[in-house]
Amino acid sequence: MTRPKTQVDLERLLRGDRAALARAITLIESKRADHRQAARKLLDRVLPHTCKAVRVGVTGVPGVGKSTLIDVLGSDLTRQGHRLAVLAVDPSSTRTGGSILADKTRMARLAVDPNAFIRPSPSSGTLGGVAAKTRETMLLCEAAGFDVVLVETVGVGQSETAVADLTDFFLVLMLPGGGDELQGIKKGVLELADMIAVNKADGDGMKRAAAAAAEYRSALKILTPPSATWSPPVATVSGLANHGLDALWRTILDHREKLAATGELAAKRRRQDTRWMWALVDERLHARLSGDAAQRERVRRVEQAVAQGEISPTAGADELTALLGL
């Protein structure tokens, strides 16, 4: 007798049962209407058991060594008694068929660690959709007793913003660069960073990593820190050589402690929650505007007319609100 997909054993999930967790995530990711409704009910029921984890976002270009760093740091954490979930946001994974993040094969140690749970990026298309599923998966992991959640992203389009908006602490990994060539930081990402870590500070890379860190550090000085409580530090680390990862984790805990003391952490999560709610409202609004082909065509024509300067944005907004029946 197979259990219908829409039924998740909440007790088992709360006890940390991995099969129940996997089943719950499958339900969350399903597009079937009855599954979606069941998923919503499930989420409401797990809500009181969430919000307990340290939520960390990790970004960096392909090749920066995210997987190795997460594999090594994560193994240290589970050895210390933590239970770790590794999730991913990669809106490109379906389209390009490319890198599915949080891949078990790239995290050999965590893949066989009973206290680690790895889940690749959901492949639901839009960034908003992927981020929403990842957020719900994070809540399920928290309910299942995972006390550290790492969410990684490669930084396609606005995915860093989405991940930063899911997490408490946003870690930006950089490459040491070669000679004069310093790796550029995407501007929007600098704004989100709670810490910059130059990875691959091992062997020959040590000196170059230190030099790069010094440059990033002096550059960060010209920016007003987003909070009086926290100025993003710059460190050198090596995932491969397990260098600086304990200090990195202490930085994350230090950030957490300081922002919790001032109430900023709670405020940040509240802001993330309400912002997410409004994003969902927006998404539904857009979904409604693109409901059927004729509707989509009318929206496209209005957008085009505005872009071409044929009608004013105000007149365009009039037409769109009329389409919505508002």
Next chain:
Amino acid sequence: MTRPKTQVDLERLLRGDRAALARAITLIESKRADHRQAARKLLDRVLPHTCKAVRVGVTGVPGVGKSTLIDVLGSDLTRQGHRLAVLAVDPSSTRTGGSILADKTRMARLAVDPNAFIRPSPSSGTLGGVAAKTRETMLLCEAAGFDVVLVETVGVGQSETAVADLTDFFLVLMLPGGGDELQGIKKGVLELADMIAVNKADGDGMKRAAAAAAEYRSALKILTPPSATWSPPVATVSGLANHGLDALWRTILDHREKLAATGELAAKRRRQDTRWMWALVDERLHARLSGDAAQRERVRRVEQAVAQGEISPTAGADELTALLGL
């Protein structure tokens, strides 16, 4: 016989008549329903005569010398045959009763210059409202033959983003700072900057301004430029001593020429227009949700329940979309 407020002589406006322009702006800023409708019609009629000006946004903290710089640069421009409009976005002006930007008394030369038109920030409350009025005022000024529009802001909240989204070129003014104390740049602002100019590079300030510029320059190096066509330069200027303002203007024209050649300028304006349209749709959605006191109270309660973690953002979004009848 007084002409009814809702009637603007389009012919006179297009000939650059200042009284007709002032009347049109008053109409745009009015909140009366019949005025708003007349304003919308007027805007549709002037639309073919717009988009011709060089649109420049200027930001900097109070005391950085925005008014002096604009007064001196603007006078140079009118002397060269340009017609200049100076507008402002200051969402705080109504609430604090504080600095009304683009104040005639602070721009002594431009205030009496027949080829300059100064208009303080509209005082309609929300940033969205203020920015919308300023954008429409800009269009009217373009229709009236002003070929340079400067929009200044002090950078309250998100006002820099709003101004950058109105303009082609975003200029960030900085103070030279004293000794080791470099003035911090707000992170979000760095992302918007097409140029950083350290002002007050005169007399004693010269050396400090040059040192500050060097620091900003090396800091900008670590950022990936937003466009392959344009890397934001850092310069020293003095509004007071009229130093570097001609070079500044040449930089603005250079930016314009380069981005026009690649099509990026047209694409940027198209993007701004469609983004503005969607922002208007959003604003109306929110207006509808805050239509009456009972409705506002329900929205507030939903937001609070989500912020307190009593209901999930998804459940909150359900309630809000139900309120909207979507």
